[in-house]
Amino acid sequence: MLSLVSALLPPGTDPRTYTPGEQANIETVLKLRSAPFRERQNYMHPAMVRHRWGFASLADVSGMKDGAGYDASTCSDRMDTIEDLIAKDDRVWAVWTMRGTHTGQLFGIPATGKRIEILEAGIWRLVDGLVIEAWFFGDELSLLRQLGIVEDPRLRAAASLARQDRLSQWSLPPTGTGRSPRPR
Numbered sequence: 001m002l003s004l005v006s007a008l009l010p011p012g013t014d015p016r017t018y019t020p021g022e023q024a025n026i027e028t029v030l031k032l033r034s035a036p037f038r039e040r041q042n043y044m045h046p047a048m049v050r051h052r053w054g055f056a057s058l059a060d061v062s063g064m065k066d067g068a069g070y071d072a073s074t075c076s077d078r079m080d081t082i083e084d085l086i087a088k089d090d091r092v093w094a095v096w097t098m099r100g101t102h103t104g105q106l107f108g109i110p111a112t113g114k115r116i117e118i119l120e121a122g123i124w125r126l127v128d129g130l131v132i133e134a135w136f137f138g139d140e141l142s143l144l145r146q147l148g149i150v151e152d153p154r155l156r157a158a159a160s161l162a163r164q165d166r167l168s169q170w171s172l173p174p175t176g177t178g179r180s181p182r183p184r
Contacts, residue, residue, distance in 0.1 A: 022087040025126045029092040032124075032131065033080060037072040045130040052136050073104030075116070083119075092124045102147060109147060116146045 018026065032043035078100035085094040097119055102112045118139050125133040144150040 018087055022089070024129065025090065025092050026085065026087045028126060028129055029094065029124050043131055045127060045132040048131055049133045050136070051134065071104065074106045075100035076103040077101050090126050095121045109149065112147050114147055116143060118143050
């Protein structure tokens with residue numbers, strides 16, 4: 001069975017076979033992902049460039065770019081589970097699920113105490129064992145729904161259906177009879 005990321009490799013490519021350089025890049029990214037926020041710069045080149053999609057609009061709206069929109073207190077019990085990871089040449093791709101409790105500001109949104117679970121993806125380009133460039137993609141809409149910032153239309157639709165179901169249980173008398181509705 002192919003993994004999510006390795007399904008995109010050319011036919012005949014074994015995603016479990018890496019060069020020593022690719023394996024070293026994987027190890028660097030895994031160390032970076034598991035390091036506390038204050039230690040992550042140890043794995044980043046001083047000229048590192050971040051690109052964000054998904055969370056980009058939160059960064060743009062809040063003006064908190066380049067990692068300023070969140071820190072270790074944002075989700076103090078944060079746990080990342082890597083769902084898939086692959087490397088080729090100077091790049092490493094990963095998909096992970098971030099789980100935790102919203103305990104600190106996140107792009108200007110004050111702590112809600114709500115549990116969150118977000119699917120994210122990242123691509124890292126490494127030079128001399130350090131990340132020089134990274135791209136991140138996060139499910140921002142799901143995050144905002146979980147925090148209660150944006151209403152989930154599925155919840156609105158379910159509430160509407162439930163309301164319709166409750167109303168349909170009542171029989172309305174003909175207009176002008178003066179009788180009140182009664183259950184069917």
